[in-house]
Amino acid sequence: MNEFSFIEYLKKKIPKSGRVSVGIGDDAAVMSVDKNKKLVVSTDVIVENVDFKIRALSPEKIGRKTLAVNLSDIAAMGASPAAFVISIGKPPYITTSWLKRFYKGLLALAKQYNIACIGGDFSKAKEFFASITIFGEASPHQIVKRSGARPGDWIAVTGALGGSFLRHHHDFMPRVLEGLFLVKHIKPTAMIDISDGLVQDLSHILKVSGVGAALDLDEIPVSRDARKISRGNEKKALTSALSDGEDFELLFTVSPRQKKMLGKIWKKEFSKVSLKWIGKIEGEKPVIRWLRNEKVVAMPKIFKQGFAHF
Amino acid sequence: MNEFSFIEYLKKKIPKSGRVSVGIGDDAAVMSVDKNKKLVVSTDVIVENVDFKIRALSPEKIGRKTLAVNLSDIAAMGASPAAFVISIGKPPYITTSWLKRFYKGLLALAKQYNIACIGGDFSKAKEFFASITIFGEASPHQIVKRSGARPGDWIAVTGALGGSFLRHHHDFMPRVLEGLFLVKHIKPTAMIDISDGLVQDLSHILKVSGVGAALDLDEIPVSRDARKISRGNEKKALTSALSDGEDFELLFTVSPRQKKMLGKIWKKEFSKVSLKWIGKIEGEKPVIRWLRNEKVVAMPKIFKQGFAHF
Numbered sequence: 001m002n003e004f005s006f007i008e009y010l011k012k013k014i015p016k017s018g019r020v021s022v023g024i025g026d027d028a029a030v031m032s033v034d035k036n037k038k039l040v041v042s043t044d045v046i047v048e049n050v051d052f053k054i055r056a057l058s059p060e061k062i063g064r065k066t067l068a069v070n071l072s073d074i075a076a077m078g079a080s081p082a083a084f085v086i087s088i089g090k091p092p093y094i095t096t097s098w099l100k101r102f103y104k105g106l107l108a109l110a111k112q113y114n115i116a117c118i119g120g121d122f123s124k125a126k127e128f129f130a131s132i133t134i135f136g137e138a139s140p141h142q143i144v145k146r147s148g149a150r151p152g153d154w155i156a157v158t159g160a161l162g163g164s165f166l167r168h169h170h171d172f173m174p175r176v177l178e179g180l181f182l183v184k185h186i187k188p189t190a191m192i193d194i195s196d197g198l199v200q201d202l203s204h205i206l207k208v209s210g211v212g213a214a215l216d217l218d219e220i221p222v223s224r225d226a227r228k229i230s231r232g233n234e235k236k237a238l239t240s241a242l243s244d245g246e247d248f249e250l251l252f253t254v255s256p257r258q259k260k261m262l263g264k265i266w267k268k269e270f271s272k273v274s275l276k277w278i279g280k281i282e283g284e285k286p287v288i289r290w291l292r293n294e295k296v297v298a299m300p301k302i303f304k305q306g307f308a309h310f
Numbered sequence: 311m312n313e314f315s316f317i318e319y320l321k322k323k324i325p326k327s328g329r330v331s332v333g334i335g336d337d338a339a340v341m342s343v344d345k346n347k348k349l350v351v352s353t354d355v356i357v358e359n360v361d362f363k364i365r366a367l368s369p370e371k372i373g374r375k376t377l378a379v380n381l382s383d384i385a386a387m388g389a390s391p392a393a394f395v396i397s398i399g400k401p402p403y404i405t406t407s408w409l410k411r412f413y414k415g416l417l418a419l420a421k422q423y424n425i426a427c428i429g430g431d432f433s434k435a436k437e438f439f440a441s442i443t444i445f446g447e448a449s450p451h452q453i454v455k456r457s458g459a460r461p462g463d464w465i466a467v468t469g470a471l472g473g474s475f476l477r478h479h480h481d482f483m484p485r486v487l488e489g490l491f492l493v494k495h496i497k498p499t500a501m502i503d504i505s506d507g508l509v510q511d512l513s514h515i516l517k518v519s520g521v522g523a524a525l526d527l528d529e530i531p532v533s534r535d536a537r538k539i540s541r542g543n544e545k546k547a548l549t550s551a552l553s554d555g556e557d558f559e560l561l562f563t564v565s566p567r568q569k570k571m572l573g574k575i576w577k578k579e580f581s582k583v584s585l586k587w588i589g590k591i592e593g594e595k596p597v598i599r600w601l602r603n604e605k606v607v608a609m610p611k612i613f614k615q616g617f618a619h620f
Binding site for chain 1 (some may be wrong): 338399428430436444455500
């Protein structure tokens with residue numbers, strides 16, 4: 001199968017979307033953005049042997065993950081995902097049947113969230129890589145930036161953290177519905193998705209918001225995977241929850257009033273996704289104070305400061 | 311310089327844009343799309359040793375070209391470019407000072423067209439690659455697809471064709487202004503940019519429009535570079551003009567009435583960009599008849615059928 005016949009194959013596999021007036025097969029795609037909404041755009045690239053091993057994961061799971069990390073970024077803005085384009089670098093040892101399975105996993109997730117694949121590009125390459133650019137839309141008042149955290153705000157996190165590499169970081173569910181629910185009902189003051197680890201991603205919020213935080217070590221949601229890899233060592237499991245990357249949970253801040261409101265409605269909507277209040281925003285310097293049993297303790301050991309991409 | 315300090319460096323280098331409400335440094339970028347316009351999206355990836363050699367071109371020129379090929383796609387839709395995101399694969403032998411120069415070339419071209427860099431992603435990689443996704447906007451009636459060519463239409467091409475590899479395909483000017491001029495004054499029935507070679511790209515138009523064409527070999531604009539590499543062999547130079555890739559000129563079709571109108575106004579607006587009428591659309595089968603001195607001749611030899619990306 002050459003490039004052109006593979007694109008013909010894809011055109012048949014990709015569902016039509018009402019908002020897309022020109023899809024795959026022209027110089028560019030054309031779609032509509034709701035006239036009252038802003039365009040929200042994010043891009044992520046995954047590279048073989050950096051983000052995954054071809055032999056360790058099925059092509060379906062690699063395809064799914066490629067899109068899932070992008071969905072997580074859109075979720076963290078409080079936006080609704082709409083469409084994406086994808087560029088692929090294809091080494092000679094990647095067959096078109098492997099690529100078909102890659103697209104199968106990717107398009108299954110796209111279908112779940114009703115988002116359209118509107119274009120792409122292929123190139124020969126030495127190693128496999130895939131770069132997705134995703135488009136979402138949001139009302140201007142709906143968008144949550146990283147920079148809005150204020151002293152007195154509560155800090156919340158969805159799900160449980162740490163040890164996602166046990167599952168090769170692949171089977172997480174991007175928190176799109178949760179993000180949309182949050183902006184609809186309370187609108188967080190700041191939000192980010194946890195890709196580099198809780199401490200590093202919280203630091204991003206603190207730095208751009210110009211605030212500090214007090215974190216309650218008793219409230220950190222440690223995942224079953226983090227416990228599993230720590231073999232009963234609670235301290236190690238906590239470290240894992242604080243610093244492992246690729247959790248793809250939402251980390252956000254809300255006012256005390258919003259916290260109260262959210263406490264009442266979250267469980268009804270998301271019975272299977274926990275919501276934990278892990279601390280509060282305080283001060284004006286981007287530093288973290290650590291608490292246990294309401295007493296200040298030393299900073300816990302962190303494995304690594306996230307993930308170096310250079 | 312690590313990834314974070316490089317991103318801080320970039321944030322300072324990248325000009326602010328009024329339409330971008332969230333730029334680099336959040337989970338996603340946020341921009342506005344004019345409420346009466348459609349979003350036009352294209353993506354292109356370039357890979358080291360496939361599209362260029364690191365040692366043969368300056369980083370500025372590689373950066374410039376990466377954006378230029380995307381601008382050419384937006385031009386071919388008759389759209390106005392607005393913003394872009396870029397993903398980069400960085401091998402260990404690419405230094406941050408090389409990357410700074412890459413961005414210098416890229417951002418200089420972006421400035422020329424007043425388009426904003428609104429995001430990106432970096433990854434380690436074995437070889438250098440860069441994937442750009444570009445966003446433009448266009449009124450719905452302004453968009454030119456490949457599929458609108460009709461029997462009786464004239465076929466036109468901007469500039470001169472062939473031999474662009476002499477200049478490593480890098481210094482072309484994407485035909486953005488020309489594309490916008492065309493849709494403003496006459497709106498072509500079909501349009502494409504020539505990236506795979508005249509014959510192959512015309513074939514794309516013919517196939518999706520469900521038409522054929524008669525091409526006049528006397529009218530093909532053969533570039534100086536095509537003549538140069540053919541060392542006086544006219545036949546070889548013509549072959550080069552018909553089949554070399556990466557000319558990035560506009561190939562489009564217009565009705566006879568539109569042709570008349572365009573003949574009057576083109577030269578006034580673009581004194582340095584030639585416009586050649588190279589043939590007419592005819593029939594319903596995607597085949598090309600070749601004419602010389604108004605007589606049918608055999609199909610000329612074509613070097614290669616464009617460029618294989620798989």
